[in-house]
Amino acid sequence: MTETKQQESPKTHRAVRWHPPSYDVRVEDVPFPKVEHPDDAIVKIALAGLCGSDLHIYRGHDVITKVHTSGHEFVGEVVALGSNFLAVGGEQAASNGRPVLYSTLKVGDRVVSPFTVSCGECRPCRQGFSSRCARSLLFGSPALEGGQAQYVRVPYAGGTLFRLDDIKPDLATESRLTTLADSSLLLLADILPTGYFAALQLLQHPKLLPLLGGNPYPHTTLALSNPVGEAATSKDLLSIALIGLGPVGICAVVSLLDLLWKNGISYYRIIAIDPHEQRRNLIKAIYNKILDANPTLNQKSTFEAVDIETAKQRGFSADNAGFDGVIEAVGNTSAISLAFDLVRPFGVITSVGVHQDQPLPMPGRALYGKNVSLDFGRCPVRSVFPLVLDLLVRRQDVFGEVGTETSLVDRIVGFDEAKVYYDLFDKGKCGKVLFDPWK
Amino acid sequence: MTETKQQESPKTHRAVRWHPPSYDVRVEDVPFPKVEHPDDAIVKIALAGLCGSDLHIYRGHDVITKVHTSGHEFVGEVVALGSNFLAVGGEQAASNGRPVLYSTLKVGDRVVSPFTVSCGECRPCRQGFSSRCARSLLFGSPALEGGQAQYVRVPYAGGTLFRLDDIKPDLATESRLTTLADSSLLLLADILPTGYFAALQLLQHPKLLPLLGGNPYPHTTLALSNPVGEAATSKDLLSIALIGLGPVGICAVVSLLDLLWKNGISYYRIIAIDPHEQRRNLIKAIYNKILDANPTLNQKSTFEAVDIETAKQRGFSADNAGFDGVIEAVGNTSAISLAFDLVRPFGVITSVGVHQDQPLPMPGRALYGKNVSLDFGRCPVRSVFPLVLDLLVRRQDVFGEVGTETSLVDRIVGFDEAKVYYDLFDKGKCGKVLFDPWK
Structure with a gap:
């Protein structure tokens, strides 16, 4: 029943397989993935990433017993499509208002995938919350074979995949886009969108808007703007703290700076916090590299990379009130506690760390007393893809090279x-580390 | 040094005084309040409210030993001003860019006060966060004598008070405003702004905007709008749950409906949750009264007042995903737990309940897993005053009468x-209950 067009069809392919209970990955020959549903695509992997969150399964933290192919970051090329794609004769797709890729995706197209499947059609997907798609599946989990392989099956491929041809000229010229290396594009699968999401979610919270737009809270298009508001917001310094300088934290810093600069906010104080000196040195090097390439920026502002103790001192020195916003990119109790200590009354905490089973340490009375806002959760990668691709194209000074001092990618093996x-x-x-499955 | 103009200056006045340890209030003659600081005003009370949060102190829940005058809700008339007011010869005020009332407030002006003092000049006040003013004081606490008295001293009066003449014509005609009874205006001190704040804070959260504006998340003016966003948001039903139908909860429902209707959102599902049948009947009566006065509203929408078990069934029946937004207007662990159970992934919880010392019951993993956002804290009454006054003027069908079936005010004694x-x-x-100190 399922009609497919399969360009290459070897019997087996190579894959990195996780074995229970822990610390056991093996490279094995496994059966070639097949189109199992009319919405499926098969992608030939060009590069696959090893991500910090792969370590949760690797270390046996989760109660998993099923052997499966690891990895949720990959870029590649479409080699087969299910029968719901017009390119293989599917006619229903186009006429039913389904995601446009069901009408346009072809074998040979270059694609990136988010780290989770999203159908593009359920209520959460339509609203832009693709990471909580009703049909969501995580690549590299017992539920779905991962991308550290030569080939991978992508369910709901018309909703999930992003085709790299689908870039509008105002985002990036075609020439700039075609120069993007696969090692750059791979950052779109998880860490760069997650960092970008953290920064955007923080800055677009209504409690931070007075510092960006100049209108006092609760200025909103929903209600009248403050009609007898007598006090215009002065040019207060926007202060932001970021906790955790792993790859996601670094991407959040770069995204934050980009969003601020694009919106003409040049009067800020940012501190990036990590206990490891090596990581602090890396973000300083990246910051300086960006400044060197943009010498007109940063006229009045400060950026520091500090350890935890210094961060606490900074938080309570200047105005004794803490930071307007805090990004928490670690995902444990001490990180979220630090975020709460650092945030000012009426401030915002954005947490993109993957938390475990402990309850939040903050008492309800303290949350009330600080008028704090908290945003948790997983980046809707597919929904923010276009915004993040735009950033990636413009920030090749940071994201463009493998193995240099400031690169996020250490090596390809x-x-x-x-x-x-x-x-x-x-x-x-x-x-x-990135894997080249054909090396 | 402090020059004052004092219209009336009896030696003593009557006040409701709290005595430790608990359940002991006495009406006593106490010294007449004096201007103690050049920014002070003395207000002659017309009406003072008894509020649910007065019961925290009344019951001895807080560790308080100081005898003090109770009450944080009052309306009245200015009878004396400190020397920083132009009306009494102060010249510094106007030239220093201070809040405009220092230049314009006069003895005899009719005023309402928020339940906390806010200076109007510190960083939080300038940004619209008046409830976290750096100089904040709560009326009716050991730190500041309350309003259940014949007179009250108001610190930072130029920043704190709202003069009822300061209404622009586009908000309300003068004639409509002058018909507002003191018993209506008193609602502006705490409960109506707090309910309005809950509703506005919920609706203006970016995660709810796709359901109001039609653009998928993370549509924002900060970044490019989704440039290759292919799926326009369909007209999904907006679903909201509200927990706790005390006076604040009722005000939140009325505010929510007003904000939705003003913004053309007529496609919603709202459930209001309370274990007490009497309270559920009250909100149903109020809802029907509003509908009767506005027969064109509510073409497609549903409003229910239900108990907790029914609420849980509703949350998991329709789309099995929960409510887009939840307002928590109770302030305890079971209420915030229920809010978390009811909210959908990528949903928003706004909590205006005053929480105690327990940690939040939700594990970090669950918060991450649901991509939930939480907003806590105390309403910035002074900052939202103009918006709420506009609502009060238009919703006299609900807020205008004392002692009727649908009135929020039971009686004046x-x-x-x-x-x-x-x-x-x-x-x-x-x-x-409201107190008339002159009765």
Whole structure:
């Protein structure tokens, strides 16, 4: 019943497979993925990433027993499509108002995938909350084979995939886009959108808008703007703290600066917090690199990378009230506690860390007493893709090179080295690693 | 040094005084309040409210030992001003860019006060966060004598008070405003702004905007709007749950409906939740009264007042995903737990309840897993005053009469009955009570 067009169809392919209970990944030959549903696509992997959150499963933190292919970051090329795609003769797709890729995606197209499947058609997807798609599946989990392989099956591919041809000229010229290396595009699968989401979610919270737009809270288009508001907001310094300088934290800093500068906010105080000196040095180097490329920026503002103790001093020195916004990019109790200590009354905490089972440490009375707002959760990667691609194209000074001092990607290795690099990455002995399945 | 103009200056006045440790209020003659600081005003009270949060102190929940005058809701008339007011010869005020009332407030002006002092000049005040003013003081607490008295001293009066003449014609015609009874205006001190704040804070959260404006998340003026967003938001039903139908909860419902209708959102599902049948009947009567006065409204929408078990069934029946937004107007662990159970992934919880010392019951993993947003805290009454006054003027069908079936105010009594009505109110045997100090 399922009509497919399959360009390449070897019997088996190579994949990095996780085995229970922990610390056991093996490169194995497994059956070639097949179109199982008319909405499926099969993608040939060009590069796959090893991500910090792969370590949750690797270390056996989750109660998982099923052997499965690891990895949720990949870029590649479409090699087969299910029968619901017009390119293989599906006619229903176009006429039913389904996501446009069901009408336009073709074998040979270059694609990036978010780290979760999103159908593009359910209520959460329509509203832009693709990470909580009603049909969501996480690549590299017991529910769905991952991308650290030569091929991968993508369910609901018309809603999930992003085709790299689908860039409008106002986002990036075609020439700039085609120069993007796969190692840059791979950052779109998870860490760059997650960092961008953290920054955007923070800055667009209504409690921060007075510092961006000049109108006092609760200025809103929903109600009258403050009609007898007598006090115009002065040019107060916007202060932001960011906790955790792993890859996501770095992406959040770069996104934050980009959003501020694009909106003409040049009067800010940012501190980036991490206990590891090496990480602090990396973000300083990245900040300086961006400034060098944009010498007119940062006329009045300060950026510091500090340890936890220094952060607490900074938070309570200047105006004794804390930071307007805090990004928490770690995901544990001490990080969210620090965020709460640092945030000012009527401030905002955006948490993109993956938290575990402990309750939040803050008492309800303290949350009331500080009028604090908190945003939690997983980035809707597919929904923010276009915005993040725009950033990626413009910030090739940061995201463009592998293995340089300021690169987020440490190196690209073949599957033969997968086991070794899982171990090194787990022990913090290397930075972000990408796998070339054909190397 | 402090020059004052004092219209009336008796030696003593009558006040409702709280005595430790608990359940002990007495009507006593106390010294007449004096201008203690050049920014002070003395207000002659026309009406003072008894509020649910007065019961925290009344019951001895807080560790307070100081005898003090109770009450944080009052309307009245200015009878004396400190030397920083132009009306008494102060010249500094106008030239220094201070809040305009220092230049314009006169003895004899009719004023309402928020339940806390706000200077109007500190960073939080300038940004619209008046409830977290750096100089904030709560009326009717050990730090500041309250309004259940014949007179009250108002610190930072130029920033704190709202003069009832300061209404622009586009908000309300003068004739409509002058018909507002003091018993209506008193609602502006706390409960109506707090309910309005809950509704506005919920609706203006970016995660609810797709349901109001039609653009998918994260549509924002900060970034490009979704440039390759292919799926326009369909007209999904907006669903909101409200927990707790005390006076603040009722005000939140009325505010919510007003904000929705003003913005053309007529496609909603609202449930209001309270275990007490009497309260559910009251909100139903209010809803029907509003509909009767506006027969074109509510073409497609539903409003229900239900108990907790029914609410849980409603939350998981329709789309099995919960409510887009939840207002929590109770302030305890079970209420915030229920809010979390009811909210959908990528939903928003606005909590205006005053919470105690317990930590929040939700594990971090669940907050991440639901992508939930939470807003806590105290209404910035002074900052939202103009918006709420506009609502009050238009919704006299709900807020205009004392002692009717749908009125928020049960009765107006004299101080001789204060002790009795504290007791009845504490035991839930009467609705909201106002005191007329001159009766």
